[in-house]
Amino acid sequence: MSTSTIAPASAPPVVDVHVIVRTPDGKILLSQRGGPYGHGQWHAPSGKLDPGEKPATGAARELWEETGLTVDPDHLQLAYTVLHRQDPTILRLGLFYLATAWKGEPENREPDKCLDLRWFAEHELPQDLIPYPAVGIHGALTEPGGLTRHGWPNA
Numbered sequence: 124m125s126t127s128t129i130a131p132a133s134a135p136p137v138v139d140v141h142v143i144v145r146t147p148d149g150k151i152l153l154s155q156r157g158g159p160y161g162h163g164q165w166h167a168p169s170g171k172l173d174p175g176e177k178p179a180t181g182a183a184r185e186l187w188e189e190t191g192l193t194v195d196p197d198h199l200q201l202a203y204t205v206l207h208r209q210d211p212t213i214l215r216l217g218l219f220y221l222a223t224a225w226k227g228e229p230e231n232r233e234p235d236k237c238l239d240l241r242w243f244a245e246h247e248l249p250q251d252l253i254p255y256p257a258v259g260i261h262g263a264l265t266e267p268g269g270l271t272r273h274g275w276p277n278a
Contacts, residue, residue, distance in 0.1 A: 154240050205259045
């Protein structure tokens, strides 16, 4: 195998859905991880799709489960896609949605997984974003509709 190719993943990709909640004045809701992956770092509310679940429906579910905010899946706009190679055998398909309308005030509904929920100005996002979601968040804000391959070797 040449250095420009990589072994195929042994399983189908994990599909992650991420929700970017942005206020009209440009603030973004982020959560600070409390679990072992990315402990203390920030990311958008997110999670994995359940089997057979439509992506926008899963994104709305994850947002509600983590923050108590409700959003109609029709008010989620696919803003960015990330193909993330977690390791040589695990691929993740990250779908980053922008919530165009939602209801409620955010609350930490998963304190065992989340240390904090906080609004950040779009131009002052924390430096300690988890790298994979950071690519999708920044992409959604600067290059809507784009795609990044994260964690893949350079060809």
